[in-house]
Amino acid sequence: MRVTTVFNRILGLSGASVCSVDFTTDGLVLGLRRRRGRRYRCECGFSTRARYDISRRRWRHLDFGATKVWLAADIARIACPACGIRTETVPWARRNARHTRDFQDVIGWLAQRMDKTSVARLLRCSWEAVDRAVRMLVADHLPTDRLDGLYRIGVDEISYKRGHHYLTIVCDHDTGRVVWVTKDRTRKAFEGFFTALGPDRSKQLTAITMDGSPIYMPVAAQKAPQAAVCLDPFHVIKWANEALDRARQANPAVPPLPAAPANPASPAAPASPAKQHTVAQVNAPARAWRRLKTALRSGAENLTDDRRALINALRRHNYQLFRAWTLKEQLRDLYRIPPEQARRYLRRWITRAFRSTIPAMRQLATRLKKYFQQTIAAVELGLSNSRAEGINSKIRVIQRRGYGHPGPDSLTAMIYLCLGGITLNLPTQT
Ligand SMILES: [Zn+2]
Structure with a gap:
């Protein structure tokens, strides 16, 4: 069996095949060849045979053992009538990503479970690469219908950067998911949620839990007057x-x-x-x-x-x-x-x-x-369960794990990734 065939089998990419294999100081570089005469596709769905220009790009792929693996391919830019000059989409990576989809999916799956620094160390990539992957995954996977079918919601604020900045978070008590995160804890921030929800879905709300702060209460009374305002048990x-x-x-x-504390199991410490x-x-x-x-x-x-x-x-x-x-x-x-x-x-x-x-x-x-x-x-209204508290403590964990979320966008993306109802499949799950 030829070595390129071996790697084709391992990678299993659609629309491209391995044509070269090089060991470099960076690791293993697999050169890809795309199908000749293919149409170049824009993210918006537009496709064309005419390209604007072409360049060589590398994507980091999942390691083979301890060896770093890179995919290299020619990538075209096209003149899309709707979007302007755009890079074509490729099947193995997200737009503007420097890591393959599989690599980013693994990042996301791990980031749902451990801190970003550990993820970066385990996968041998930068903290920024982890951060960028998380944002791309959220953009890709966050359920677009998450504002549908909301009846009992909770609104709360969390502080970050030692209490100097805040996020407003809206969660769905019935699914236990976070459905909305936005900067600041102002009336305007909470009004933004109702704007996104629209008048019809706002009318469906039956209960809104919150703390006793005077910020959210008037907004709830104005935008969803039929909903009972509840004081969050938490x-x-x-x-x-x-x-x-x-x-x-x-x-x-x-x-x-x-x-002395009852601790009969452990014998006295040997210190003097x-x-x-x-x-x-x-x-x-x-x-x-x-x-x-x-x-x-x-x-x-x-x-x-x-x-x-x-x-x-x-x-x-x-x-x-x-x-x-x-x-x-x-x-x-x-x-x-x-x-x-x-x-x-x-x-x-x-x-x-x-x-x-x-x-x-x-x-x-x-x-x-x-x-x-x-x-x-x-x-x-049966909102005495500890669900809100559950979400709250999970957010604290995310915050603690993320020491140095550089800004609200990173923290927001992590909250959505972990609590927004995003399910990621590992490339090894088939
Ligand atoms: Zn386009």
């Missing part, structure tokens, strides 16, 4: 945790710790006992404080024995803070009880919070009194 619980934090700061007494002792002494208050914070933050159902003991100790030594923790847990129950009881339950919770005389909890009660309707609407 934000309510976040407020409760923040109130609990303030209560702890106002009343920082840490209860005496239940004896004297040194251990000093370290433990120095860090003890800080550690106790951290442990208490973690214990307070975790839900009652997730408490480990250790943390449960800490909360019980709190009851005896810092009743105020214990009370604040109890109130937080009772507020979480609002989203677990039967919806028809929610109204009464929340009213009673607000009364209890006011009576607690804990300033942070009273502030929270004032806030929930103000947004009583919106809080209850979320429960009654």
Whole structure:
């Protein structure tokens, strides 16, 4: 079998065949020959036999073992009556891409699962190549009908670049997908979503969840007046945790710790006992404080024995803070009880919070009194599930993974790639 035939079989490209094989310092370069007398195609669908000019181009393809592989071919520019002077499309690569479709698909599949720096290192390409591939894949694969059939949506903001910039994100509660991402957290940004949605689809909306910010509420009231505005459970619980934090700061007494963390499985560390002792002494208050914070933050159902003991100790030594923790847990129950009881339950919770005389909890009660309707609407419309929270925490992961998303466009593309309902097939999946 001829060597070119071997590579033809391996590559399996349509519309081109391997005519030369060269080992260079860059790796293996496979020269491609296109069908003679072919029509040159523009992206818009126009095709012609007349070319404007021609040049040689290389595309990075998936490695063969540890060897980098490049495809090289002549590529024509054509004068398209609609688009002007354009490079012809080739079957193995996207327009203006320097990597083949297969290579970019692998980038995208990996980028859905790991950070871009690792993807770049694994595939031996630049971070920018990963970034560019992600954007091209999103442009190619993002479902165009994603704004159809929306009934219950959530709007939220996320900050990036240390909180100096924001994106507005709209998600579909019924599919759990992100359907719209745009720069800024302004009325105009959210209005842009309704412009894209159009009046007919806006009329279909039954519920819009959001936080208590005054930015999105008036827009929702104006553009979809029939939809119930709901306070995102995720934000309510976040407020409760923040109130609990303030209560702890106002009343920082840490209860005496239940004896050393129960960790009978691991034997004592072999370090010198004297040194251990000093370290433990120095860090003890800080550690106790951290442990208490973690214990307070975790839900009652997730408490480990250790943390449960800490909360019980709190009851005896810092009743105020214990009370604040109890109130937080009772507020979480609002989203677990039967919806028809929610109204009464929340009213009673607000009364209890006011009576607690804990300033942070009273502030929270004032806030929930103000947004009583919106809080209850979320429960009654069945939006108390943790889907919104799920999306929110996934976005945080994307953000954390992307350390150094150079700008909103990169972050937006990653959010769409991971949460926009894009399914990528690996070239090895047939
Ligand atoms: Zn064209």
